[in-house]
Amino acid sequence: MIIYYNPDCSKCNEAFDLLKQNNCEFTIRNYLSHPPSVEELKELLDKLKCKPIDIVRKKESLYQQLYAYKQFNDQEWLNILSQHPVLIERPIVINNNKAIIGRPPQLVLNII
Template sequence: MIIVYHNPRCRKSRETLDLVQQSGETFEIIEYLKTPLDTSGLKALLNKLKMEPAALVRTGEALWKEKYRGKDLTDGQILAAMEAHPILMERPVVVKGDRAILGRPPEKVLELL
């Protein structure tokens, strides 16, 4: 089963979802803004992505710039920020088994399919 952490308002996320749909594999869509991940879910996702928390942050978001940019944050603080403000999580993320990939560019998802 493939899981797609998706934001329907994001063009890259929609393009990635299209590639997953075309694969013919079974998948589930999680709109992470409506169903945000808690800290343990974010940690599990980061483990599958093989990324540090800072690498999953949308640093261009106005909220990040206003509240967090330029601060020396611990991984725990970054995770707490993403849990409190799911919009800060980079998207889309596609999970298959114990692997995950950030769909930027969308074609990267083909590595999992």
């Protein structure tokens, strides 16, 4: 398992704790310091079964400043998310060919 993790995020920390409490083995990926490539994002979205816009943090100030009320296609969103990983919703847990956004964090238990 892999958790896309921001140590400053309370929801990420809750998901992390839930995985630990359930004795899950997982790798932490600080996606802010190690942003996913466009290809990695495509694979992630395939596992999440969603489109790039579905994982955009629309309340993030960067989104509000640069991207709100504008239209982008999927490829453009992939490029934006790869360049600005702060816009990626979190936490995301990947287990083999499945992934889930941990909002609320208890949802991560659905794929362990």
